[in-house]
Amino acid sequence: MTTLTEVAHHAGVTPATVSNVLRNRGKVGAATRERVLAAVAELGYRPNLTARALAEGRAPTLALMVSSIANPFYPEFALEAERAARRHGHFLLVCNTDNDSNVGSAYLDRIAGTLSQGVLVMNADLHFDDLLKTQRRGASVVLCMWEKPDQPPGLPCIAVDFRQAGRLAAQHLLDLGHRRIGAIVGSEPDGVQAARYVGLVDALRDTDPSLIATLGTETAYVEDNVEGGYAATLALLDASPDLTAIFVSNDFPALGVLHAAADRGLRVPEDLSVIGITDIHWARLARPALTTVAVPTAQAAQMAVDLVLELIHAPMEEPPTRIAGEPWLVVRQSTGPVPRKG
Amino acid sequence: MTTLTEVAHHAGVTPATVSNVLRNRGKVGAATRERVLAAVAELGYRPNLTARALAEGRAPTLALMVSSIANPFYPEFALEAERAARRHGHFLLVCNTDNDSNVGSAYLDRIAGTLSQGVLVMNADLHFDDLLKTQRRGASVVLCMWEKPDQPPGLPCIAVDFRQAGRLAAQHLLDLGHRRIGAIVGSEPDGVQAARYVGLVDALRDTDPSLIATLGTETAYVEDNVEGGYAATLALLDASPDLTAIFVSNDFPALGVLHAAADRGLRVPEDLSVIGITDIHWARLARPALTTVAVPTAQAAQMAVDLVLELIHAPMEEPPTRIAGEPWLVVRQSTGPVPRKG
């Protein structure tokens, strides 16, 4: 590992000058610059980022906390976050909490403030207290794809209007004539995906308030995965066989709905319409391709990286909430007009 | 940010002693240890990992280079790698090369040897030269899930016997009576997935060498994605309508095969059997659930992390090649007996 000092010797200058050349700081004569650059090339010198980080008091890394990178949505976000970080000369540390808040705390404890100045937080199982503590220790924390733009959590966040996403999804179903709509929510009633459900209620109320009456009994709160959607669909269909559409708060469980429908011998969308939210990659790969409400993931990732870097650079008094672009409907094959009464 | 020195003052000792307490090095009296620990707790001290890394000459991070974390296979590997790294007190830097070898080179240039001592390399678009150069600069490089255990690349690697995986997949088809087998390979003929195809040829030869004659014309080399598999299937079926099974070198394109079959009105497995290789998560979620040959991804990830850490600790003369466990057949719904003529 050749060091700055070695390069300096080789070029017959001092370390400071080499540093200046490499970072385009201060004034350096053209001739010396040449010599330094030549020495750098000849020795194959690469700056030691750890030493630089220590001297500068900040490391060029961002930490991304997710509950499990195996959940298909996270990689899509991580990909964009990594690109954005890379554009800014930063590296991305991926921290899986493995759905365990202790792991999350431990990560925050170890990384924040030293190895990484900025922390991007997805729905990882983290206690708010830990995040605030992390902040106090000097790290910049940004919540990513916060689901409630209207309820800033007191922490900087990039919000996405998932309530609006829910509204759009429901409206699409209503526009197709559906009135017997079941709902599957991939979280607890007060959990992260609750706002999406509120959007459904909004749309129902706008169209025909009486539709809300039975909704409660035709709503299932499940784990945010394929199995959750599958089981809930079977139960919903058993209880209310006349449902013509299912609103699913997330694409992943929506895949389970598709499977359940197939196993029940129901054709989608002829017998049953299904709509999800998020538009993860495989939504277009499902059979039938899933109609869904897309959400600005890439944009949110970029905004999150931008914000955390701004925060590192210049802390702000009020924790800012920024809203990523609006969700939009993506019509594919899993939704169709309400079946005619047979 | 409270520092070691502050803790030392607070406890009435010197930094060296605090360091000894925290790392259980040297001898420290029980009483002083108590006082130090108390000071640490009271001040909420956390060691600065950057400073430690600089002093120790190595950072607690591992870099994972992948072409795109969005490819569904990588997250599965990354998840396990992150867990293994975490167990060893290391962090995982995820480096997307975005299918661009320049990005890969740049990453290696910046990270290796300074921010991260160890580099795990998946099929990222990297030049071998860059890896060797990286190694020479003092980083430990490990190739992950190297596809040809019998051809060590001169770089440390964790190999998986994909040729055997190909053989198992083919044998399963042969056992079901299939003789008209098409093949779809997710790489160039000499590309990364070639060994899997060799496994197919092995099995064919063992069963009936004459089967190999037409194989060449019934093999498609495609991009390793759904679209690749889809298009290839259509072409293959057009050229050879009597195919009763398709061997696909990877699960991702196999999904495309399933779609193409459906669009052609072929039932899987009644009319056409399809088998993939890898057993990525969605293989079980496909409709019909994909029969495939599973590969020891989790084990490979762990072994890779172990190896790279060993290498960091004690460089070895001969680049070791270690073989992760054997692939195994996972029978699901996409394969069945050869259809009866007529």
Add this chain to the structure above:
DNA sequence: CTGAAAGCGCTAACAC
């Protein structure tokens, strides 16, 4: 058992 001191490789004032 504990303290003093040097140094990891780089940056950043400030002198010359």
Add this chain to the structure above:
DNA sequence: GTGTTAGCGCTTTCAG
């Protein structure tokens, strides 16, 4: 323009 001088916060001999 370029060199000098201090550190950044921690680890690690080596004394005491």
